[in-house]
Amino acid sequence: MKVFKYPTEPEWESILRRPVLDHSSLRGTVQEIMDQVKxxxxxxxxxxxxxxxGITVDHFEITGDEINAAVQKVSAELKTAMQQAAANIRRFHEAQVQQPEVIETMPGIRCWRSAVGIEKVGLYIPGGSAPLFSTVLMLGIPAMIAGCREIILCSPPDKQGNLHPAVIYAAQLTGINRIFKVGGVQAIAAMTYGTASIPAVFKIFGPGNQFVTAAKQLAQQSGVAIDMPAGPSEVAVFADDTANPDFVAADLLSQAEHGIDSQVILVTTSEQLIGRVQESISNQLNSLPRKDIAAGALANSSIILVRHEAEAMDLLNRYAAEHLILSCERAESLAAKVINAGSVFIGHYSPESAGDYASGTNHTLPTNGYATAYSGVSLDSFVKKITFQQLSDDGLKNIAKTVTVMAxxxxxxxxARAVEVRINN
Amino acid sequence: MKVFKYPTEPEWESILRRPVLDHSSLRGTVQEIMDQVKxxxxxxxxxxxxxxxGITVDHFEITGDEINAAVQKVSAELKTAMQQAAANIRRFHEAQVQQPEVIETMPGIRCWRSAVGIEKVGLYIPGGSAPLFSTVLMLGIPAMIAGCREIILCSPPDKQGNLHPAVIYAAQLTGINRIFKVGGVQAIAAMTYGTASIPAVFKIFGPGNQFVTAAKQLAQQSGVAIDMPAGPSEVAVFADDTANPDFVAADLLSQAEHGIDSQVILVTTSEQLIGRVQESISNQLNSLPRKDIAAGALANSSIILVRHEAEAMDLLNRYAAEHLILSCERAESLAAKVINAGSVFIGHYSPESAGDYASGTNHTLPTNGYATAYSGVSLDSFVKKITFQQLSDDGLKNIAKTVTVMAxxxxxxxxARAVEVRINN
Structure with missing residues (x-):
């Protein structure tokens, strides 16, 4: 990790710069696949x-027998863990349900908003080395709470034409029973345009590689909503003298193992912590199965020494991290100063991985600085808030002049006439 | 208006089809302007x-003197109307403020969301024949309630280099004092990239012509958030035997006068209402200043006769109108069946124009069928909901196995190690 000691504010921009995400070179390939599926x-x-x-799939939709067989294959220990995680995620997201509140803005004028689930949503779960069954829970649970009527899940088959059993079990646990063995750009295209097997949806959720990301951008331009723009995962840790270097090192490594494009930043007020964290990283790194990936990510990562907490928070708000860990004494009061971040982990016993899996918060979060303007996925992401208004005869009279003068x-x-014709009736 | 009597469900798609919005032919021109400004x-x-x-502008930002002069020019009557509208809009949007609610998902695991205003937002207000000061209120008021720190407004100057006084007054009324005389693609580009005069923002709001719409799409691809994708304004009216044909005609005309690309749909269970509405439209049309525009829009619009209310609601949910007026006896119970719409107007005394200006609801709404997945602008549009979590030592122990098994x-x-290193400490 590169170390920057007391950089001046004008230097922050280059230190915090993320690698440019440019999918435009993939556009042609991705567009061609989208068009073919359409x-x-x-x-x-x-x-x-x-x-x-590398597999011929006749029927994309998984059958009940396949679901039952997969559920059998998941260990009791993993089932228990997923059930606990699901219970916490459900509890946190159910608390986001809002009942309509009628506001009488003037006598006889009643206005309210009502949250209605998006009718048709599609969840994309990548395949590959790490089966992201946790993401099935993070997307499926709020979709069910929102009351989305049609929830489908697409994920690429392995070489035997199967999905990972834990992905299927997670879908079952959330109540999703339309699961399709299709991945990549072609899955995004299927959910965008619909095929004989796979219904078109109104909004597409879920992570993916750069091809899937480019496909989601094209889907958005075709009028299908998407959860948020995507970029490599990242964490920023703020640590002071009270931080345990082993905890900090473990947090940085847990982000670094995601991919060599992952980003890891340590901001600290403690010069002596820097060496200790670096030493602990060296010690912990060798025993990790994904140590090469983690080492690659760390090579592009930074440690920044700052003068005081206020400067740290200015710098961190500028960065707008997907995950922000506050490993410091006054973590709670610093949390109140966060303006830009996806999800914040407060204190020495709140590692990012708790939120990644099981504390209850959502792990689908804005990367790449998008936390300046976007929220992570929540119940809100699966509903539309429709406004309603009901005016009485008198209510319309009360507001008539205001409307007609402005119109x-x-x-x-x-x-104006639409008001006058009623008032004069 | 074209009349369709009892169309079958397979025919709905073609009847409800909107004109294709394709800005791709503008892309080159718009990209060139964006690049030049960058x-x-x-x-x-x-x-x-x-x-x-057609005007040389030296200083884009409006001065305090210009603001004071503009405020003097607005009539007392219009000021009173705008103040009343602003009070209602403020009341409705202030009710959307949510206090953080801490959820203890398991003992020792506290999770919450906190709404933080987007730091920098830009509001775009078109110029041209109709000065949309009402849109200044609709965007400026929730931006102020959200606590956005930097709110700027861009609007194109007229041939004398001025903005319409009512636009400036509306900005003053909402508390916005950074107003720039720049419009079109160049304004969107300035807010996207920043210039010496105009700061870059994180999210851009507001309506515009097809060039502005295309520019906002490009801004979104550059990482700046936008309020929502745009299309021509539209209304769907459901009317039964109890509807007053003059009211219905006035509502259809109020939408039709927006532009010749506006869309107007009447769905009814009453065959005899059709002729009466058509007659009333003919009578009312001639006295309208914008009758040519309205007549153009009506030529592309439809009246659809259906068998019963349930069919009407199916059809209307399929259409997903920006504005939906329920001019019928059982309007309240039908409102509960709305799945897809931007804003719903219930009963005979709730014209769309009430919500367009002054009832309190927002008039920036999803068009073009986007109501299937998007909400209108609200306080939510100006905040990010950041998640926070704080685990105690015991809380982490309670969840440790769940996290490590899944990881x-x-x-x-x-x-998993980020949890274990803490537990084993």
């Missing part, structure tokens, strides 16, 4: 699944 | 302002 439907899905996943001034006479 | 800053803004608005199964050992 035109040729399931046939195109079969061709791409053979080409990219005429904006040059929209018919807007 | 590279040349204020100089490019001056060049484009001269070219498109190892996903192949992410360092995630």
């Amino acid at each position: 035109q040729r439907g399931d046939d195109a899905l079969r061709d791409y699944t053979l080409r990219f996943d 005429y001034e904006e040059g929209l006479a018919a807007h | 590279q040349r800053g204020d100089d490019a803004l001056r060049d484009y302002t001269l070219r498109f608005d 190892y199964e996903e192949g992410l050992a360092a995630h």
Whole structure:
């Protein structure tokens, strides 16, 4: 990790710069796959699944028998863990349910908002080395609470044409029973345009590689909503003299193992902590199965020594980390100063991995500085808040002049007439 | 208006089809302007302002003197109307403020969300024939309630280099005092990249023509958030035998006057209402200042006769109108069946124009079927909901096994270690 000691504020920008994410070179390839699926439907899905996943899939939708067989394969220990995680995630997201509150803005004018689940949503779960069954819980549970009527899940098959049993079990646990063995750009295309096997949806959620990310961008331009723009995962840790170097090192490594493009930043007011964390990283790194990935990510990561907490918070708000860990004495009061972050972990006993899996908060969070303007996934992501208003005869009279004066001034006479025709009736 | 009597469900799709919105042909032009502003800053803004608005602007930011002069020019009657509208909008949006609620998902694990205003937001207000000061209220008021620290407003100057006084007054009324005389693609570019005069923002709000819409799409691809994708404004009215044909006609005309690309749909269970509404439209149309525009929009609009209310609601949920007016006897119970709409107006005395200006609800709403997945602008649009979690030593112990079992199964050992290093300490 590169160490920057007391950089000046004008230097922050270059220190905090993220690698440029440019998917434009993939656009042509991705567009071609999207177009083929739009035109040729399931046939195109079969061709791409053979080409990219190396397997011929006849029926994309998983059967009840396949689901039962997969559920049998998951160990009792993992089932118990997933049930506990699901219970916490459900509790946290159920607390986000809002009942409509009617506001009488003027006598006879009642206005309210009502949250209605998005009718059709699609969840994408990547395949590959790490089966992300935790993401199934993070997306499936709020989708069910929101009351989305049609929830489908797409994930790429392995070389035997199967999905990881834990992914299927997680889907079962959340109540999702339409699961499709299709991945990559072709899965995003299927959920965007619909095929004979796979229904089109109104919003697509879930992580993916750069091809999937580019496909989601194209889906968005076609009018399908997406959860948020994506980038490599990242953590920023603020640590002071009270921080345990082993805890800090473990937190940095847990982010670094995600991928060599992961980003890890340590901001500290303690010069002596720096060496200790570096030493602990060296000690812990060798025993990690994914040590090469973690070492690669750390090579692009930074340790920044700052003068005081206020400077640390200015710098961290500038960075807008996906995950922000406050490993320091006054963690609670610093948390109140966070303006830009996806999810904040307060104190020495709140590692990111608690939130990644099981504390109850959502792990689908804004990366790449998007925390300046975007929230992580929550119940809100699966509903639309529709506004309603009901005016009585008297209510309309009370507001008539206000509306007509403004409408005429904006040059929209018919807007005024819609009020006048009622008042004059 | 075209009349469709008892169409079958397979026919709905073609009847409800909206004109295709394809901005791709504008992309080149718009990209060029965006690039020029990115590279040349204020100089490019001056060049484009001269070219498109026909005026040389030295200082883009409006001075205090200009603001005071504009405020003097607004009539007392209009000020009173805008103050009343602002009070209602403020009341409705203040009720959307949520206090953080701490959820203890397990003993020793406290999780919550906190809404933090987006630091820097930009509001775009179009110029042209109709000065949309009402949109200043609709965007400025929730931005102020959200606590956004930097709120700027851009709007194109007229041929004399001024903004409409009511736009400036509306900004004053909401507390916005950084107002810039720049419009079109160049304004969106300035808010995306920043120039010497105009700061870059994290999220851009507001309506605009197809060039502005295309510019906002490009801004979004550059990482700046936008309020929502845009399309022509539209209304759907459901009316039964109890509806007053003059009210219905006035509502249809109030939407039709927006632009010749506006969309207007009447769905009814009453065959005899159709002729009466058509007759009333003919009568009311001639006295409208914008009758040519309204007539153009009506030529592309439809009246659909359905068998019963349930069919009407199915059809209307399929359409997903920006504005939905329920002019019928059982309006309240039908409102509970709305799944897809931006804003719903219940009963005979709730014209769309009430919500457009002054009832308190927001008028920035999803068009073009986006109501299937998007909400209108609200306080939510101006905040990020950051998640926080704080685990005690015991809390981490309670969840340790759940996290480590799941992390190892996903192949992410360092995630498990971040818990173990703490537990074993």
